[in-house]
Amino acid sequence: MASSSPHKNILLLIADDLGKYVGCYGCKSIKTPSLDKLAAQGVRFDNAFASTASCSGSRSTIYTGLHTHENGQYGLHWFRSHFQTFHHVDSAPLLFNQAGYQTGIVGKIHVGPPEVYPWQVRKESDTRDVAWAADEGEAFFKAAKHSNRPFFLTVGYIDPHRDIQTRGEFGNVPEQYGDRISIPEVKEEDVEIPHWINELPQTRYEFKEYYKAINRTDTGVGLILDALERQGLAEDTLVIFTSDNGPPFINSKTTLYDAGIHLPLIVRHPGSKKGAVNPNMISFIDILPTMLDWAGLDLAMKGKDGLSPPRRGRSFLPIIDREDEVDASTWQHEVYGSHTFHEMQNYWPTRILRTKQYKYHRNIAWRLDFPFAADLYASLAFEEIRNMDPPVKVGNRTLKDYIFRPPEELYDLENDPEEIHNLAEDEESQKLLLEMRERVTEWQKETGDLWLYRDGQSVTVLSRYAKDGMEVPERLDFDAENPGTKGVVMTKHLDKDAYSAGIKETKY
Structure with missing residues (x-):
């Protein structure tokens, strides 16, 4: 890889709904030569986790270093919902603009508003023509070289997302693409059906089409990396590849089960060990x-107004070459997750804590049905699943348990990687349950989460009355049969006026 640039450039590649369906992640039936090659040239992280399993929200955490309940991108950036990142939040394009970088994005954007994400070059498109994306990327590289500026380019692929206009399809129409893109033949009997979805004919059909879209994503990655090489910039560019959330099937996308958030992260860092497999836990x-x-910038740098919340993530560059589990005093052994909406009608707030062995879910609106994203409800796979002989299951989970979830879930991932056997009610697990609940609570307090609930109310909002002696029962949900507060343990978490402090800090 020849070098002609003195700069530290960044190329960020984001697939849509890919999950870990990549050859180098152990999926033997998929053909992803470009991603496998990238992993061989760089580092494959085996324990990378999105904070949320929804497109806009996940992208916003990547671009801001903040969870969605901090940055305001509570759900999909779609005109009917108007979910947007808060105006006072610093984003990657804003910070790199401030540092003198040429910034740009090609393809899917799906976050807003534009003034919060001020990419200088903005080539938004819903095309699946990955050759077009590579050409636009190469034009961007040339312009950066001509201006003698470092660059930060994001490519947002539409693939392998479902075709939102046609049931069961994934954009696999050969005449839409030029001769640089081929759609491979995939046999239904050759695809791998994961444990979290049912082995059924329509599932196999949809996974066959899904595989084709994944291959197109891989082709796009290869094309843009070739363009980077042609421009002599590969040796000076940090390349990051990931996906926003898990595959577009129920029991994965929009859930905080591992199928929705345990994702690929491949990083090619100039000078790092080639082909390393890093087991450490990474959050988006x-x-x-x-x-x-x-880029050599201050990790705590802020935009000019200085109002954005502090980023709580950490640079993983110091441990990028490690193929062992770094000591907890040096690196995190846990990650947190935050989901509130997908589409506007898909309200189901959940907060999680995941360690290497355990996973805790706090399902705040557990009395509601777990909602279906429209594209998942309309899928051919789900139509066949729901018409199975009872008891209907989604993978090894009953459909009833998928839709009706308890206020808390606790799983031993070493013995139950499918997150089926909830330990929250087990007497011997109560100490662990309370410990993990408390850790999530403290994280919610630290991040100003409006969905920190006690007695069915937002403790963050009620904290403005703390000075007046306001007290709230420590129970998670309101008890309509026994609503009284006499003789009830009161929460210790209503201890400061976090709500008004937040308003003052952000001028809202």
């Missing part, structure tokens, strides 16, 4: 600090 809020670190 660590990606922006890592990019700032690579």
Whole structure:
């Protein structure tokens, strides 16, 4: 890889709904030669986790280093919902603009508003023509070289997302593409059906089409990396590849089960060990600090108004070559997750804590049905699943348990990687349950989470009355049969006026 640039450039590649369906992640039936090659040239992280399993929200955490309940991108950036990142939040394009970088994005954007994400070059498109994306990327590289500026380019692929206009399809129409893109033949009997979805004919059909879209994503990655090489910039560019959330099937996308958030993260760092497999836990809020670190910028840098919340992620560059589990005093052994909406009608707030062995879910609106994203409800796979002989299951989970979830879930991932056997009610697990609940609570307090609930109310909002002696029962949910407060343990978490402090800090 020849070099002609003195700069520290960044190329961020984001697939849409990919999950870990990549050859180098152990999926033997998929063909992803470009991603496998990238992993061989760089580092494959085996324990990378999105904060949320929804497109806009996940992208916002990558771009801001903040969870969605901090940055305001509570759900999909779609005109009917108007979910947007808060105006006072610093984003990657804003910070890199401030540092003198040429910034740009090609393809899917799906976050807003534009003034919060001020990419200088903005080539938004919903095309699946990955050759077009590579050409636009190469034009961007040439312009950066001509201006003698470092660059930060993001490519947002539409693939392998479902075709939102046609049931069961994934954009696999050969005449839409030029001769640089081929759609491979995939046999239904050759695809791998994961444990979290049912082995059924329509599932196999949809996974066959999904595989084709994944291959197109891989082709796009190869094309843009070739363009980077042609421009002599590969040796000076940090390349990061990931996906926003898990595959577009129920029991994965929009859930905080591992199928929805345990994702690929491949990083080619100039000078790092080739082909390394890193087992350490990475959160998507660590990606922006890592990019700032690579660029030699202050990891705590702020925009000009200085109002954005502090980023809590960390740069993983210091441990990028490690193929062992780094000591907890040096690196995190846990990650947190935050989901509130997908589409506007898909309200189901959940907060999680995941360690290497255990996973805790706090399902705040557990009395509601777990909602279906429209594209998942309309899928051919789900139509066949729901018409199975009872008891209907989604993978090894009953459909009833998928839709009706308890206020808390606790799983031993070493013995139950599918997150089926909830330990929250087990007497011997109560100490662990309370410990993990408390850790999530403290994280919610630290991040100003409006969905920190006690007695069915937002403790963050009620904290403005703390000075008046306001007390709230420590129970998670309101008890309509026994609503009284006499003789009830009161929460210790209503201890400061976090709500008004937040308003003052952000001028809202």
